[in-house]
Amino acid sequence: MFTKKSVVDDDERRRREHPAIRVRGLEKSYGKVEVLRGVDFDVARGSIFALLGSNGSGKTTTVRILATVLKADAGTAGVNGFDVATHPADVRASFSLTGQFTAVDDILTGRENLVLVAKLRRIKDPGTVVDGLLDRFSLTDAATRKVSTYSGGMRRRLDIAMSLIGNPPVIFLDEPTTGLDPEARIEVWQAVKELAANGTTVLLTTQYLNEAEHLADRIAILHQGRIIANGTLAELKRLLPPAKVEYVEKQPTLEEVFLAIIGDDGTNHTTDTTTREHE
Amino acid sequence: MTTHAIAETAALTGRTLRHVTRSVDTILTTTMMPIAFLMLFVYVLGGAITTGADSYVNYLLPGILIVTIASGISYTAFRLFMDMQSGIFERFQSMPIARPGVLWAHVLTSLCANLISLVIVVGVAVLIGFRSPAGVAAWLAVAGILLLFTLALTWLAVIPGLTAKSVDGAAAFSYPLIFLPFISSAFVPTDTMPGPLRAFAENQPLTSIVNTIRALLADQPVGTEIWTALAWCAGILVVAYLFAIATYRRKIS
Numbered sequence: 001m002f003t004k005k006s007v008v009d010d011d012e013r014r015r016r017e018h019p020a021i022r023v024r025g026l027e028k029s030y031g032k033v034e035v036l037r038g039v040d041f042d043v044a045r046g047s048i049f050a051l052l053g054s055n056g057s058g059k060t061t062t063v064r065i066l067a068t069v070l071k072a073d074a075g076t077a078g079v080n081g082f083d084v085a086t087h088p089a090d091v092r093a094s095f096s097l098t099g100q101f102t103a104v105d106d107i108l109t110g111r112e113n114l115v116l117v118a119k120l121r122r123i124k125d126p127g128t129v130v131d132g133l134l135d136r137f138s139l140t141d142a143a144t145r146k147v148s149t150y151s152g153g154m155r156r157r158l159d160i161a162m163s164l165i166g167n168p169p170v171i172f173l174d175e176p177t178t179g180l181d182p183e184a185r186i187e188v189w190q191a192v193k194e195l196a197a198n199g200t201t202v203l204l205t206t207q208y209l210n211e212a213e214h215l216a217d218r219i220a221i222l223h224q225g226r227i228i229a230n231g232t233l234a235e236l237k238r239l240l241p242p243a244k245v246e247y248v249e250k251q252p253t254l255e256e257v258f259l260a261i262i263g264d265d266g267t268n269h270t271t272d273t274t275t276r277e278h279e
Numbered sequence: 280m281t282t283h284a285i286a287e288t289a290a291l292t293g294r295t296l297r298h299v300t301r302s303v304d305t306i307l308t309t310t311m312m313p314i315a316f317l318m319l320f321v322y323v324l325g326g327a328i329t330t331g332a333d334s335y336v337n338y339l340l341p342g343i344l345i346v347t348i349a350s351g352i353s354y355t356a357f358r359l360f361m362d363m364q365s366g367i368f369e370r371f372q373s374m375p376i377a378r379p380g381v382l383w384a385h386v387l388t389s390l391c392a393n394l395i396s397l398v399i400v401v402g403v404a405v406l407i408g409f410r411s412p413a414g415v416a417a418w419l420a421v422a423g424i425l426l427l428f429t430l431a432l433t434w435l436a437v438i439p440g441l442t443a444k445s446v447d448g449a450a451a452f453s454y455p456l457i458f459l460p461f462i463s464s465a466f467v468p469t470d471t472m473p474g475p476l477r478a479f480a481e482n483q484p485l486t487s488i489v490n491t492i493r494a495l496l497a498d499q500p501v502g503t504e505i506w507t508a509l510a511w512c513a514g515i516l517v518v519a520y521l522f523a524i525a526t527y528r529r530k531i532s
Binding site for chain 1: 283286287291297298301365366367369370375376
């Protein structure tokens with residue numbers, strides 16, 4: 001009882017004293033190619049933080065270092081108050097990684113994939129947890145089918161569901177919507193918003209500007225291995241000259257047209273955009 | 280901690296075993312080549328080979344079992360390579376689980392899959408006339424040697440599985456292993472081979488392993504050759520294991 005209490009106190013203290021993610025002076029080279037050249041940022045608990053950058057800017061390298069699957073050349077990185085270099089096991093117990101390429105087992109069914117992760121995370125009652133997640137990610141009907149028959153969006157949803165088992169306080173999503181069609185992208189966005197609403201800290205990397213704009217509380221722009229801007233959307237907008245008032249005919253984007261015609265979640269999305277237009 | 284590691288390895292082994300049971304063709308492919316060799320040597324070439332044994336299929340089977348294992352372990356390299364490619368390997372690496380568990384799962388699965396293949400090949404051999412006077416103890420000894428040999432070769436297969444750049448590369452390493460039995464006592468007695476070749480054939484690991492299994496199955500005394508065979512298996516196992524783990528550590532750091 002006593003030890004349990006002190007563990008809880010430790011958790012509390014760590015939560016108060018450390019941000020969910022802290023990165024300082026991170027450097028990494030592959031041979032002569034310097035990928036990260038001194039990266040610094042903090043991610044506050046319970047927020048969605050977007051690391052924005054083009055291909056090859058070092059987003060994935062940063063995530064892989066935080067996920068303890070890659071070692072940094074210099075600098076420090078901490079997750080949930082634990083240093084990735086000195087306490088990798090504690091770090092691994094604190095986060096879940098959804099990598100750039102869906103890490104699901106094609107030969108198993110969706111359900112078997114989830115049960116496997118639940119067993120590996122030593123969940124007491126895997127069945128209930130798995131059923132809950134299947135339902136939450138609309139995969140109940142496909143649960144007993146082999147994952148090789150899933151669509152890209154379903155695979156990504158399963159991938160994210162696998163990451164949520166065990167309720168890790170921090171989730172890394174490395175380009176979660178790359179290669180997805182617009183509908184599937186909206187499904188993923190919805191899932192990410194729900195995560196943050198439940199208090200999970202989300203570090204998201206993306207090359208899509210509108211994705212960062214839609215989801216993130218803070219956005220950092222990673223360019224040639226350095227963070228060149230870091231702030232809320234409003235703060236970043238202030239970096240540019242003040243907006244001029246102009247009258248422009250608002251044409252729907254092809255994406256809005258596509259979503260409106262197929263009549264899925266699209267209406268929501270269009271309303272969103274329009275609302276922002278008025279602000 | 281250790282019980283956790285065992286439970287994790289069990290869960291991961293359950294996963295890779297499903298890969299085997301859901302693609303039964305991999306087992307059939309594994310057994311196809313040794314069975315083809317068996318037929319070819321017994322019915323086509325066997326009539327012209329003088330071995331001194333009462334029937335050629337009895338002489339041949341131990342070597343065919345070695346070919347079966349060599350062809351079976353290439354699937355371990357293949358499955359490991361596919362895991363590395365698909366990102367699921369990285370997911371496991373980023374989870375709070377005992378690290379070599381992922382490799383052990385593949386190794387244990389290889390033992391199970393090869394055991395099934397070996398039983399099938401022995402079954403076919405019995406159908407075409409293989410008979411053995413050996414008792415239970417001798418059969419258990421044969422099974423033990425074959426499992427030890429499979430374990431050693433599987434750890435060897437882990438290395439290309441981790442390092443290969445393509446599927447073909449991951450599988451190709453087993454070709455020399457499949458043909459190594461030809462330069463041993465597996466198919467023909469070594470007496471007629473020319474000097475240097477004969478020296479190689481008589482001193483390479485497969486000859487002692489094949490001769491030991493042959494003696495056990497014929498219910499003959501094994502002599503000291505069994506110790507040579509076991510020493511080769513254990514030696515290959517230790518070296519392959521150390522190299523595989525070193526490769527793995529380099530890969531995940």
